[in-house]
Amino acid sequence: MSGDAVPAAVGEGSTRTRLDRGRGALGPALELVHTGRAPTRAVLTAELGVTRATAGAVAAELEALGLIRVDARPGAAAGSQGRPSHRLEVAEDGPVALAAQVHADGFRAALVGLGGRIVATAPGCETVDADPAKVLGSVVEAGAELLRRTGRRCVGAGVAVPSAVAEPEGTALNPLHLAWPAGAPVREIFAGCVRAAGITGPAFAANDVNLAALAEHRHGAGRGARDLLCVATGHRGVGGALVLDGRLHTGSSGLALEVGHLTVSPEGRPCHCGSRGCLDVEADPLAFLTAVGRDPGPEVSLLQQSNELIRDHYADPTVRTAVQALIDRLGLGLAGLVNILNPDRIILGGLHRTLLDADPERLRAVVADRSLWGRSGSVPILACTLDHNSLVGAAELAWQPVLDDPIAALASV
Incomplete structure (x- = not known):
């Protein structure tokens, strides 16, 4: 030797x-x-x-x-x-997760790598069939084509849906803004579509705002917050999510933080839930377009129409008045949540991000005036920073097994 x-x-x-x-x-x-x-x-x-x-x-x-x-x-x-x-x-050329999002104005698929980086996206579809199996089959098919085209290894798949998703069943209990039946087994359907497409790895489904909050906490405006409240309105309705001690809080069965059904205008519009004046129908894009007298035509998404009106025509008194009305209703709802949850940061997404950008001082003043702790130390209210946070959050579901045990997770895909 x-x-x-x-x-x-x-x-x-x-x-x-x-x-x-x-x-x-x-x-x-x-x-x-x-x-x-x-x-x-x-x-x-x-x-x-x-x-x-x-x-x-x-x-x-x-x-x-x-x-x-x-x-x-x-x-x-x-x-x-x-x-x-x-x-x-x-690794820029490393594995990816298949991420999908379904909302009232369409659906989209993407491949998302580590770091929350979107690697590739498929063209979005603007119609949502009443049969969840058709929609989820189409979005998985689009994702499978992205995987074939890029040749990337897939660790799993996740889908974000505009509904509370009950755990452990994975059923969409209240897809109010879709024509899907209540209680649709979205996780089971999605997992079946993923298997049928030959995509390896586990499949997950969860509420879109919960996933937006998860993505923002890991990669965006919520990074570093301990108790993070996220409130957002995308194409229809209002959702909320809470991250406590760095972990997404979903309650005992996945149904926590249905903030859209806080009453902010007792004599307001009828809500799908049977009540009146809920945040869900008083502070979403449809409420805004109605307030400015615009017919929400089908050719452009409600969110896009609303954002463009605010950004391009804020000087119009009708637009400004509608913005202020929505800010006041949103602020009232946020103040109630601050009183109950005592978060150390609030982040706003979708149209709410645009409202914050339009008049941040008004919104912060309403929250401070209406919350118990507002006068002694206001809670920071920030805009979400990820453009496709629900997609990124859906990918986080698929990445979690890899984050828990990289060797075991990669051995199975």
């Missing part, structure tokens, strides 16, 4: 030992890189509470799995001293 053989063998064994010790850290390490909280190996080491050598072994294993890239020779920042730490980033 040569003199240098023993050190080589010892080094090899030490590497294996470090990796064995760090296998339990693979998931947490991947999540740190996935959410942008560990841009370097030095930060990863500190966040995981392991040795530098163990962090290096963990990063090397994630790179070997094709999930991240390790730049061992990053350029040093101007004025810095010493050798810069290895940079970590998600």
Whole structure:
């Protein structure tokens, strides 16, 4: 045996030992890189509470799995001293999740990589059939075509729907703005379509605003918040979601935060739920277009029509008055939620993001005036920053098993 053989063998064994010790850290390490909280190996080491050598072994294993890239020779920042730490980033050519979203004005499919990065999208469809199986079959077919075209490995699939989704059954209890039957087994149907298309990995379904909140918390305006409230209106209706201690709160059976049915105008419009003046019908795009006297024609989505009116014609007194009315109703609902939930941040999506941009001071003043804690320290109210957050959130469902156990999850797809 040569003199240098023993050190080589010892080094090899030490590497294996470090990796064995760090296998339990693979998931947490991947999540740190996935959410942008560990841009370097030095930060990863500190966040995981392991040795530098163990962090290096963990990063090397994630790179070997094709999930991240390790730049061992990053350029040093101007004025810095010493050798810069290895940079970590998600692999641009790595696996993807199939993400789908269904809403009142159509549906869309996309491929989403780690880091919440949308890799490819299929052209959206603007009609939604009354049969959920036809819609979900079409959106999976579009996603399967994207996978064939890009040649990417798929870890699983997720779909966002505009309804509360009961757990553990995966049924859409109240697809009020679709013609789908109440209680449609969307997860079972979606999973069957995914299998039929030959797509590997698990399939999931969840409420669209819950998924928007999850995506924003990991990759957008909610990053770093501990107790995050998300309220949004897309094409029809109003939804809400809550992230508590970094985890999506869905209640005992997936039905928490049905904020659209808070009453904000007791003598207001009749709501689909049987009540009157709910946020769902008083602060969504249809309510806005009705207030400005516009006929919501089918050629352009309600959300797009509303956003364009506010951005291009805000000086019009009719438009401005309608905006202020919706802001006041939205603020009243948000104040009630602040009193109950005491969040440390509120993020707004869809038309509500546009309302906030139009008159942020008015909305913040209404919330502060109507909430118990508003005068002693107002809650930050921010706009969502991800353009397709429900799609990204649907992908997060499919990525979660990989974040929990990368080796086991990738072995099954």
